[in-house]
Amino acid sequence: MSSLTASPVAPPVEQAAPPKKKTMARRLIPYGYLSPTVILIVVLMVIPIVMVISYSFRDNVIVQDNSVFAGFANYTKVLTDPDFLTAIQNTAVFITVSTVAHLVLGLAFAMMLNTPLLGGVAKAVFRIVYILPWLFTVAVIAVIWRLLLDPSGVVNYVLHTLGVVQQGVNWLGDPGKALWVVTFINIWSGYPFFMISLLAGLQGIPGDLYEAAAVDGTNWFQRFRHVTLPQLRPVIISMAVLDLIWTSQQFALIWMTTGGGPLHATEMLSTYTYKQAFSEYEFSTAAAAAVIVLLLTMVLAFFYVRQQRER
Amino acid sequence: MAVGATRLKRVIGAVTAVATVAFAAACGSSDSGDAASGGNVTLEFAQWWGAELPAGDLDKIVSDFTAQNPNIKIKLLSAPYASTKQQLITGAASKTLPDVVGLDGAWVNDFAKQGAITDMSKLMTDSNYDASQLASQIQVNGKTYMIPVVNFVYPLFVNKDLLAKAGVAKTPTTRSEFLDAAKKISALGGDVKGWALPLDTAVPNGIQNDVMSWLWASGGSMLQDGKPALQTPAVKSTVEYVKSLNDAGVIAPGSLTMKEQDKVEKFTNGQVGMMIDSLAHINLIKKNAPSLKFEVAALPAEDGYTGKRGIPYASWGIGISNSTKHKAEAFKFVSYLMSKDTNAKLSTIANGFPGNKTAQPDFGDSDPLFKTAFDIYQQGYPANEFVGLPKSEDLMRSFDEQLQLVLTGKSSVDDALAKAQQSWSSVIG
Numbered sequence: 001m002s003s004l005t006a007s008p009v010a011p012p013v014e015q016a017a018p019p020k021k022k023t024m025a026r027r028l029i030p031y032g033y034l035s036p037t038v039i040l041i042v043v044l045m046v047i048p049i050v051m052v053i054s055y056s057f058r059d060n061v062i063v064q065d066n067s068v069f070a071g072f073a074n075y076t077k078v079l080t081d082p083d084f085l086t087a088i089q090n091t092a093v094f095i096t097v098s099t100v101a102h103l104v105l106g107l108a109f110a111m112m113l114n115t116p117l118l119g120g121v122a123k124a125v126f127r128i129v130y131i132l133p134w135l136f137t138v139a140v141i142a143v144i145w146r147l148l149l150d151p152s153g154v155v156n157y158v159l160h161t162l163g164v165v166q167q168g169v170n171w172l173g174d175p176g177k178a179l180w181v182v183t184f185i186n187i188w189s190g191y192p193f194f195m196i197s198l199l200a201g202l203q204g205i206p207g208d209l210y211e212a213a214a215v216d217g218t219n220w221f222q223r224f225r226h227v228t229l230p231q232l233r234p235v236i237i238s239m240a241v242l243d244l245i246w247t248s249q250q251f252a253l254i255w256m257t258t259g260g261g262p263l264h265a266t267e268m269l270s271t272y273t274y275k276q277a278f279s280e281y282e283f284s285t286a287a288a289a290a291v292i293v294l295l296l297t298m299v300l301a302f303f304y305v306r307q308q309r310e311r
Numbered sequence: 312m313a314v315g316a317t318r319l320k321r322v323i324g325a326v327t328a329v330a331t332v333a334f335a336a337a338c339g340s341s342d343s344g345d346a347a348s349g350g351n352v353t354l355e356f357a358q359w360w361g362a363e364l365p366a367g368d369l370d371k372i373v374s375d376f377t378a379q380n381p382n383i384k385i386k387l388l389s390a391p392y393a394s395t396k397q398q399l400i401t402g403a404a405s406k407t408l409p410d411v412v413g414l415d416g417a418w419v420n421d422f423a424k425q426g427a428i429t430d431m432s433k434l435m436t437d438s439n440y441d442a443s444q445l446a447s448q449i450q451v452n453g454k455t456y457m458i459p460v461v462n463f464v465y466p467l468f469v470n471k472d473l474l475a476k477a478g479v480a481k482t483p484t485t486r487s488e489f490l491d492a493a494k495k496i497s498a499l500g501g502d503v504k505g506w507a508l509p510l511d512t513a514v515p516n517g518i519q520n521d522v523m524s525w526l527w528a529s530g531g532s533m534l535q536d537g538k539p540a541l542q543t544p545a546v547k548s549t550v551e552y553v554k555s556l557n558d559a560g561v562i563a564p565g566s567l568t569m570k571e572q573d574k575v576e577k578f579t580n581g582q583v584g585m586m587i588d589s590l591a592h593i594n595l596i597k598k599n600a601p602s603l604k605f606e607v608a609a610l611p612a613e614d615g616y617t618g619k620r621g622i623p624y625a626s627w628g629i630g631i632s633n634s635t636k637h638k639a640e641a642f643k644f645v646s647y648l649m650s651k652d653t654n655a656k657l658s659t660i661a662n663g664f665p666g667n668k669t670a671q672p673d674f675g676d677s678d679p680l681f682k683t684a685f686d687i688y689q690q691g692y693p694a695n696e697f698v699g700l701p702k703s704e705d706l707m708r709s710f711d712e713q714l715q716l717v718l719t720g721k722s723s724v725d726d727a728l729a730k731a732q733q734s735w736s737s738v739i740g
Binding site (some may be wrong): 283 | 397400404405424425426502510511512513514543563564565566567568569573577582702703704708712715716720721
């Protein structure tokens with residue numbers, strides 16, 4: 001048994017007004033804490049972005065001392081360059097197909113790993129197998145697939161042995177196939193990230209929902225459509241938008257497999273910009289192309305941020 | 312307690328702010344290392360050579376120099392070729408190049424025009440340097456900006472076993488003989504082809520090493536008075552010859568995206584009978600395929616050509632930053648690397664040929680093929696017209712794209728050369 005006693009309320013103490021200097025110092029403390037981050041953001045993000053934007057409106061930048069204001073001339077040059085338009089088209093195909101395939105494959109494998117039909121050991125084995133592509137660096141992925149897809153490589157050997165092809169297919173060197181092949185490689189290397197995220201999402205769906213749906217007499221597909229997908233919707237949207245942004249910036253894989261060729265068949269906005277800067281030394285047009293990419297990416301980022309706020 | 316915590320917060324806040332400002336200040340005031348203290352000078356030397364030489368060999372050559380010149384210290388900045396290139400492009404743009412820089416001839420024109428590398432002609436005059444001992448100098452507007460220290464030639468590599476199996480008794484010396492040999496090797500079947508042609512556009516140096524080399528081997532030129540001359544009979548004949556090899560089906564498949572390393576690998580694996588490649592790869596090939604029997608030979612020339620044959624080469628060139636405060640000391644180091652003994656030593660360990668005409672590489676411990684290649688080199692002349700041209704990689708790439716159109720049947724040779732000429736003229740016209 002305990003007794004409660006009300007503690008007397010202390011009368012308000014009239015405090016002397018703090019000196020002005022002290023108040024100012026106190027106000028500055030939070031900025032002191034914030035300053036490392038702010039300075040890093042300014043130095044590493046704001047200044048470079050502003051510089052690139054300013055380069056895009058000037059001519060003879062970086063390589064010459066006498067840069068001059070060029071208005072929108074660099075943008076006009078880039079937007080009327082057939083190679084840039086090809087790069088936009090290829091990038092659109094590359095990122096759309098990659099993202100959709102990442103989503104479909106990631107979801108399929110995640111559901112497979114989440115199924116109660118598989119035992120713990122089998123799940124662990126499949127989890128390791130499915131996640132393997134994600135563990136390789138881009139350079140390793142590029143080298144592996146270049147070797148596999150060589151006209152005298154393993155893939156052609158298997159296809160030839162099975163009678164599917166009569167002679168070695170030129171997977172990366174054929175302008176008609178190269179874009180689809182690099183997209184395939186990108187899909188292969190990127191689906192595990194979707195799979196892991198969606199698996200976490202699937203494991204977070206309450207079992208009650210499925211039980212209730214089963215009581216209502218739903219079949220598997222109906223449960224998938226009316227329970228699984230709506231529950232995963234926030235994860236799917238976030239992942240899809242992020243993947244669109246990341247894939248649009250893919251450079252290393254393209255550069256190390258095809259270099260944007262053959263005949264611009266795999267030219268992407270990233271490879272186009274790189275060539276402008278480091279091969280043609282046209283840093284102004286490279287900056288203009290980079291700003292266009294930035295704007296396109298910002299549209300995607302806008303949807304991502306809005307979706308995150310809604311959550 | 313509360314007062315103590317508040318004070319602690321303030322102290323942390325103040326320290327953080329000061330540290331941040333100090334960090335920012337440090338970022339803005341980094342020194343390139345071009346520092347002199349107590350009469351000593353430290354020179355930064357950025358190159359990719361150290362990464363390609365046996366570990367410690369370049370350090371030893373440098374330490375011999377510092378032993379002779381105790382007031383000059385050399386700080387080696389060694390990185391792979393691609394990294395060095397990007398670092399130097401960035402350094403040239405921001406005028407923060409290291410004092411002494413390893414250069415590829417393809418970069419010289421652009422760096423010189425940016426004012427990033429210095430005119431070495433003046434330094435040679437100032438120090439009474441005897442330039443006649445140099446095998447070559449890379450000049451822009453009559454001024455020397457790069458001195459090739461070691462040259463790596465690109466002869467024809469021939470798989471002797473495949474040649475014998477194909478019934479070809481003699482290493483081809485003319486274009487007709489080469490086509491004939493390539494056809495016979497390709498007729499062996501399986502994955503074997505006569506020749507490899509890397510045309511990857513990411514690094515389009517296949518145009519320089521594997522295409523234009525045919526032109527230079529017959530004494531031809533792609534320039535006339537420093538201007539592009541791609542529509543001449545000599546260039547047309549070269550492209551038509553490459554097309555004829557393609558039409559005959561003797562080129563290894565996948566050439567449109569093939570890289571130089573793929574070419575070497577195919578030759579090493581016995582999938583390709585002949586290739587044009589850097590002499591520097593001899594050791595690599597022998598290491599990976601000890602039983603492969605191959606030889607090096609001069610590049611085949613046009614039938615009936617009797618003149619000297621140009622042999623493509625790549626160089627380890629050297630230049631001096633325009634922004635260094637120690638140009639005299641930097642040139643002293645360059646002179647040391649170009650001196651007869653040091654240059655011979657460096658060439659020997661690099662398996663290359665010296666940039667000093669009087670230096671004799673020691674072939675005593677080397678593969679006999681190096682001696683053969685040296686004889687080929689001395690009988691012909693080093694030819695690489697891309698060296699010293701502006702945006703040379705871009706020139707190669709635009710030619711590469713036109714050649715790819717020809718090889719895929721999407722363009723005629725005349726149209727391709729006309730477009731390449733137009734493209735080149737916009738750069739060096």
